[in-house]
Ligand SMILES: NC(=O)c1ccc[n+]([C@@H]2O[C@H](COP(=O)([O-])OP(=O)(O)OC[C@H]3O[C@@H](n4cnc5c(N)ncnc54)[C@H](O)[C@@H]3O)[C@@H](O)[C@H]2O)c1
Ligand SMILES: N[C@H](CO)Cc1c[nH]c[nH+]1
């Protein structure tokens with residue numbers, strides 16, 4: 001049974017706080033295991049990666065077989081049936097069109113002092129894309145990772161995706177091929193993240209690691225941050241549906257289950273203005289769980305982390321939503337646009353009952369790699385910007401230096417940093433000797 005809460009209950013505040021604090025992806029035991037795995041990969045490189053892949057993915061590899069060969073990729077791609085290929089190509093085209101709009105612009109202007117200022121965007125050199133593969137395989141996550149990287153202009157793209165028991169989904173390889181990935185490693189988990197961050201004899205390290213994964217992947221990304229950049233914490237999936245009684249309970253049940261079926265650590269929450277509708281959705285979830293293929297995973301997630309919250313009105317729903325800061329937010333209410341304008345913290349918003357979250361997972365266009373575990377309070381879904389960095393530019397003329405240099409000297413003196421002040425002062429002295437005629441060229 002999921003938890004049932006109502007804002008009218010006397011114990012609502014502590015129960016809601018406990019719901020927010022549930023440890024799904026940063027449990028200390030996960031972090032301890034991950035710390036040991038990273039240390040092992042740093043110490044023993046390929047040997048550790050191979051041993052850990054044998055242990056967690058039941059797959060025997062050698063340094064030579066860590067990556068798929070071009071012949072293996074070509075053979076797998078050949079096997080993809082036409083309709084799957086067409087669907088993947090449609091998704092890739094829509095994702096590319098959406099992300100091309102995110103390309104940032106350089107800027108340059110001259111301010112009143114005469115200084116020319118600005119910034120310029122450049123891509124990271126090498127990105128490591130993590131594509132999950134433990135409990136399901138994710139061709140869609142290949143596209144969501146690789147297309148923004150390509151649009152940004154990243155030169156080297158490597159991908160890691162586990163293949164438990166050696167079972168490969170050919171669509172994963174086709175998606176990688178379609179989106180310009182140079183090397184595909186059949187490894188996963190914390191060992192893959194560590195290998196991409198620190199490198200091994202076989203795996204050249206990257207500058208930035210992106211992509212979603214389970215609690216072990218999320219913990220590993222947290223730990224390698226600083227050695228490499230990371231996009232965000234995109235861990236076990238989450239959905240929050242805000243729905244009034246004017247919805248089909250079965251549709252809402254399926255939307256909740258669509259994320260619950262990812263992982264036992266996933267979380268699905270319904271906030272509704274109608275307690276009876278909440279009960280109807282709970283019954284519909286139970287009914288669907290009788291037959292759903294992935295009922296074991298979805299059922300465990302719904303039982304352990306699911307919740308149905310009844311609120312007095314939509315303004316209460318908006319306030320609770322901002323506290324949850326969900327990865328995915330579905331607004332199934334009469335005026336979803338108006339409600340969305342009262343909400344600040346969510347990774348992705350799906351407006352209206354005709355926009356199931358699953359559309360966003362595959363084909364809508366926006367990225368499905370999104371912040372989880374309340375990190376949408378301070379981070380955003382994967383974008384072209386995640387693969388770029390901004391370098392600032394400044395050019396002084398003699399006039400500009402004469403105008404703002406003395407203030408810099410004053411501030412340097414206030415910090416007791418003499419050489420700072422002198423590096424400005426020496427130039428000002430020259431300008432003052434020459435009566436300000438130096439061209440500065
Ligand atoms: N937030 C997002 O944007 C987003 C997008 C897609 C998927 N997801 C999430 O990604 C996750 C995918 O998880 P998955 O398990 O299918 O694939 P995964 O590739 O993330 O994890 C599989 C790996 O986990 C490691 N692992 C498993 N059990 C372990 C243990 N006991 N100790 C150490 N390592 C262990 C193994 O190395 C294995 O290769 C799900 O939680 C899903 O909800 C999130
Ligand atoms: N819902 C996931 C993000 O949490 C993404 C995904 C891929 N395939 C299906 N779903």
Ligand SMILES: [Zn+2]
Pocket residue numbers: 237258259262358361
């Ligand atoms: Zn999904």
